[in-house]
Amino acid sequence: MSLKNPAALDFLQSRRSRPAKTLVAPAPNREQLLPLLTAAARSPDHGKLEPWRFVVLEIGALQRLADLTENRAAAMGKNAEEIAKARSQFDMGLLAVTVIEVQKPSEKIPAIEQTYSAGAVCLALLNAALAAGWGANWLSGWQAHDREFCKKGLGLAENERVAGxxxxxxxxxxxxxxxxxxxxxxxQWVSE
Known part of the structure; x- marks a missing residue:
């Protein structure tokens, strides 16, 4: 059997995320980002629910989230080192796409499959960015799981959470x- 796209397989077998702290300007502009988002949106999505959406964070939004991170971390009793580390992901960022998991009611598609779809979107976006020649990294941190941060910082509804x-x-x-x-x-190989 001959491979139809050996370059794509080679890319996937050798892909490597770039640490976010090593990413520098420029970041993709809206025109350059749209094809990456389009590629990510082709992820598996049982039932065609689209159980995810994108929030693109540009510099001003990243700075606002860095400040919110510091305020929330202080309120949670985190120490200065923990606060600095937590806010650094937004301080150092130039552009970040927040993939938001959106749980949708469905009798056929279990919630966990919607979660898997949102995770697939994260990986597809990461790989699309790397394939396009950008550096990219998928981060989360406690902020992604803190309801107050997500509500105040990203305007998330109760049925939404940050996938990455x-x-x-x-x-x-x-x-x-x-x-x-x-x-x-x-x-494990199973033949019977």
């Missing part, structure tokens, strides 16, 4: 390869 913050900008350094899983040890 996908930071996208220009790669400044190529990260070294890291150890990968032993696929043989993780794979």
């Amino acid at each position: 913050f996908i930071h996208i900008a220009t790669e400044s350094v190529s990260p070294p390869e890291r150890p990968r899983p032993d696929v043989s040890a993780l794979t």
Whole structure:
């Protein structure tokens, strides 16, 4: 069997996220970002529910979320080091796409499958950005799971939650390869 797209398979077998702290200007503009969002929206979506949406965070929004992170962290009793680390993901960002999981009522599609679809969108967006030549990283942090942060900072409804913050900008350094899983040890073949 010949591969129909060996370049795509090679990309997927060698892809590597870029640490968000190593991303520099420029970040993609709206015209450059739209094809990446379009690619991500082609993720598996049982029932065609579209159980996700995008919130694109530009510099001003990232700074607002950095400040909100600091305020929420202080209210939660986090120490100065924890606060600095938590706000850094927004302080250092140039552009981040927040993938919002939107749970939709469905008799046929379980909630967990909607969660999986939102996760697939995150990975598809990350891979689309990397394939397009950008540096990209998928982050979350406690803010993604803090209801008050999500409501105040992103305007999320009760049926919504953050699946991930996908930071996208220009790669400044190529990260070294890291150890990968032993696929043989993780794979079980069943023939009967």
